[in-house]
Amino acid sequence: MTFYRSEITINKPLLFDADIDLSDACLSKAYPLLGIGKTHFKGSIMKIDGILHLLGKLDSLLTLSDARTLRRVSYRLEKEVECDLLSSEEEEGEGYIFPENRIELSEVALSLILTYMPRTYSTKKLTKESGEGYTVYSEGDETPFGNAFSSLNPDDFE
Numbered sequence: 001m002t003f004y005r006s007e008i009t010i011n012k013p014l015l016f017d018a019d020i021d022l023s024d025a026c027l028s029k030a031y032p033l034l035g036i037g038k039t040h041f042k043g044s045i046m047k048i049d050g051i052l053h054l055l056g057k058l059d060s061l062l063t064l065s066d067a068r069t070l071r072r073v074s075y076r077l078e079k080e081v082e083c084d085l086l087s088s089e090e091e092e093g094e095g096y097i098f099p100e101n102r103i104e105l106s107e108v109a110l111s112l113i114l115t116y117m118p119r120t121y122s123t124k125k126l127t128k129e130s131g132e133g134y135t136v137y138s139e140g141d142e143t144p145f146g147n148a149f150s151s152l153n154p155d156d157f158e
Contacts, residue, residue: 013046037061052085
């Protein structure tokens with residue numbers, strides 16, 4: 001879906017409810033993201049103080065590389081999103097820069113996915129294991145090592 005910055009006014013926001021195909025998006029530098037499946041994007045874009053403001057919900061099925069096994073795993077990204085669509089770096093706001101009048105909703109969705117996807121993800125939990133020369137403790141299970149200052153003579157500090 002394509003929309004134009006100039007068409008959105010204070011009295012005329014853009015409402016959208018779209019399925020977006022991002023299967024052909026270039027993800028070579030988006031590791032651990034390996035693929036983007038079905039994506040649904042719903043919300044509105046309104047003009048507030050001359051800046052486009054997006055408010056909506058993004059629902060996408062992602063394929064990620066598991067951080068421990070490097071296998072392909074599915075991950076569902078469901079996120080309530082709110083950001084500004086800025087036309088230049090000089091505009092004040094928190095969001096993404098789209099300098100052209102014509103904006104693709106798929107580019108906005110891809111920017112949000114890259115922002116909110118997990119940077120590391122694993123389906124397996126870290127197993128507690130001990131090995132030669134080390135021991136793995138859970139929080140609260142540690143054995144007290146004593147006070148490091150107990151071996152000092154208090155008379156030496158007067």
